[in-house]
Amino acid sequence: MNPIAIDRLRGEVLEKAGLSPEVESAVLHSWELSHTERLTTSDGPLIFKCATEPFTHEHDNLIAAWQAGVNVPRIQATTRAPTILGMLMEDLGTPTREASDADGIAAAIQLHSSAAPDFLAPGDTEWLRSLPSRALRSLHLLQSERWEDTDDITVTLQQIEKAAPARAEGATLRPFGWVHSEFHPESLIVTADGRPFMFDFARAFRGPGLIDLASWQGTVDAPDPDRMRALLETYIDEGGPSQTLHDRGGLPVQNWALGWHRVWVLEWFLDQALLWIADPAIDPAYQRVVRRHATEAASLLRV
Known part of the structure; x- marks a missing residue:
């Protein structure tokens, strides 16, 4: 800035x-x-x-x-x-320790069970279904201006777009409401009394809370559906809604959540490259991230 x-x-x-x-x-x-x-x-x-x-x-x-x-x-x-x-x-102070999975689950349950204000941007089934199309529009604009050798990303996103109407089903099953959207250990501070506090609410919206739980893994390493499933099971054991484990879009919930999280992330990276930062010098990094997330999403969503 x-x-x-x-x-x-x-x-x-x-x-x-x-x-x-x-x-x-x-x-x-x-x-x-x-x-x-x-x-x-x-x-x-x-x-x-x-x-x-x-x-x-x-x-x-x-x-x-x-x-x-x-x-x-x-x-x-x-x-x-x-x-x-x-x-x-x-100022919540310096974290007493790194946030654990238990801290993340406690914070997620508190947020997802709280009343979400009407002014939050909506993230319902139709919104989820639209993500691949929106990503393709941004990608095409980037390709017309400066992104070369990215036709493989187009093909992968078109495959996801074709499957999106079926795969987006179940978006409004619980947990549905607050979505922090930057939900990972670095966005929590554990205070001296052991309570996890959340910050970085700039991109919060109203949608499927599973996006938060998928976000907890981060995107640096390959997605781990087994770890995701274990997290969701503990989330229910600690008070999360029983609908959490329901299959969605013809997929096991862990694949659905991780796959759509990747689509949501890559759409954001495309918007950064096109609108918010638009720096050709870092285009190669954005292309690598978008390509990897698109490939992972296609695999997870089984398209």
Whole structure:
């Protein structure tokens, strides 16, 4: 993000919180679309985060989650322009340890059982069915501008697109509601009292909670359906809905969840490459990620 914009937004949220703009700051994370700092203020440590589109509604999501009783950092002040957001938040401190599968399950159950606000973007069966087509549209635009030698990705996505109407069935079975969408151990902080808190709600939507549970594995390693199945079984044992293990779209639930998660991720990477970052220098990396996710999705969804 632009350093001038970061300084301006930091000053605005501190002023709204009644705090001096003269603070010590330590950068926690920074990339093209968002920036996060820990501030040392007269009120103690606080977290400052700013972001550009498409992450400019995270404050609404965090406030709604907090109001629903979800363990999230509390918003202290915000400033908003049409294409940029600044937030001042409660500092949850340094994690006492890395979040475990048990922490992830506890956090997922809490989120998925909480009331989801109506303003969240919808992610129903039709939305899921549309993902391959939307990915193909973005891919075709990239191919017309700069992506070469990616016809194999087109073929794989067309196969997924053809199967999507049947494979998307079951999207609205429980758990359905809040989807964190960036749900992995690095998005949880385990506090000193052992409670897992979630952050990074910028892409939250209303849809199948199985997307979160599939996200927990990450996408660096090959998808592991057996591990996914074990996680889902424990999720039910700890209080998740019994419908969780129902087959969907003619597939075992673990394949369905991991497969559609890959489609959802690759569609996002295509949008990053086309719209939000659009840097030809990193196109090869995006192409590798999209190709791998498309191949994994096709295998998992058995198309």
